[in-house]
Ligand SMILES: Nc1ncnc2c1ncn2[C@@H]1O[C@H](COP(=O)(O)OP(=O)(O)O)[C@@H](O)[C@H]1O
């Protein structure tokens with residue numbers, strides 16, 4: 001065990017890479033997911049069909065394949081010599097957007113139909129209704145599911161190691177290969193991921209508590 | 216004020232309203248009664264464009280309801296629902312000021328002082344800061360009435376406003392509605408409260424299977440209903 005001690009800081013540096021990656025993908029995925037959800041809930045049937053097709057495609061194929069596809073196909077068909085980080089962000093945000101859009105759609109549809117009716121009867125415009133009446137109520141259903149999505153994203157992010165991004169997982173593997181010691185580095189990686197998930201869960205629960213004021 | 220001509224409404228293949236024609240004049244209080252499933256709610260919802268007719272026409276102040284005129288119509292009509300549909304994340308006063316501020320663009324202070332007056336008129340001044348989930352059913356419905364009135368409508372539509380209430384709370388809501396009839400408000404009230412209909416309505420519309428089976432003065436309708444179906448219905452509910 002002691003022979004891997006000097007490598008622990010090397011693995012820990014991967015936290016920054018993993019976090020950067022998860023935060024950027026999470027934000028982009030959320031924004032794209034909101035747009036998709038709006039398309040799904042809107043009146044235009046073309047955008048509905050496209051958004052549904054998008055969702056079923058990204059949920060219907062393996063994430064690791066989407067990732068590898070972006071990483072190898074983009075440089076082949078475009079002049080862009082894509083980095084592992086960029087490929088990871090693209091694949092993960094597009095993939096996460098599909099799940100986020102479903103979470104938002106389901107959350108909005110869980111709001112009592114009467115709320116829409118009351119808003120309509122008061123002549124509240126669609127956008128105002130969504131922003132000020134429906135979303136503040138849907139957020140109760142959306143937040144916990146979104147928190148789960150981000151936990152999944154954090155764990156699944158380990159997949160970017162296959163295209164060589166220097167995240168926690170990849171660093172643990174490098175140390176293992178260098179030292180022929182698997183127990184140490186992989187255990188360190190497990191502990192790091194586990195603690196990160198626990199922290200995220202803790203803040204998620206705090207946030208949920210704060211949202212339940214009007215019940 | 217409201218003119219309904221040969222109104223039909225179908226959902227998919229089921230015809231819910233069938234050739235309804237009637238006229239409601241300004242200041243009139245109309246009670247709509249009939250068995251459950253007869254189309255009372257659908258009829259009411261056609262009057263403010265929550266449902267768009269399959270055929271026929273609904274005119275409110277001479278304006279026919281269509282997708283284009285919805286805003287114009289809804290500004291003139293307020294609606295009160297069986298299950299209140301208050302906004303649960305807003306306090307009572309914010310429920311009242313929401314539409315005046317966000318739809319009519321009224322200044323917040325002015326909207327609040329109007330809302331306070333309305334709360335006082337429904338006897339709930341002390342509840343202005345409460346959230347709807349902390350109110351009783353009767354209080355919720357009085358807030359819902361005040362919320363609709365805050366938009367200064369010319370017509371008020373009520374869909375079974377007391378049906379979801381515990382018996383001891385029915386009176387406080389009916390009292391508020393009675394008070395409203397004295398202001399000259401045009402009102403269409405779907406109700407099972409026969410005593411209320413008899414006392415305050417100027418006219419009864421009796422609906423069955425999507426048609427107006429009888430349209431009569433309350434005194435006449437309750438003492439000598441003309442149709443067998445109305446006699447039957449009254450026999451069951453009285
Ligand atoms: N949105 C809808 N879609 C399909 N059927 C509906 C819809 N709304 C009402 N109906 C049907 O129309 C009929 C009349 O309903 P409603 O107007 O609610 O009657 P009432 O208010 O008199 O009880 C019922 O059979 C009901 O199932």
Ligand SMILES: [Mg+2]
Pocket residue numbers: 255256257375
């Ligand atoms: Mg009904």
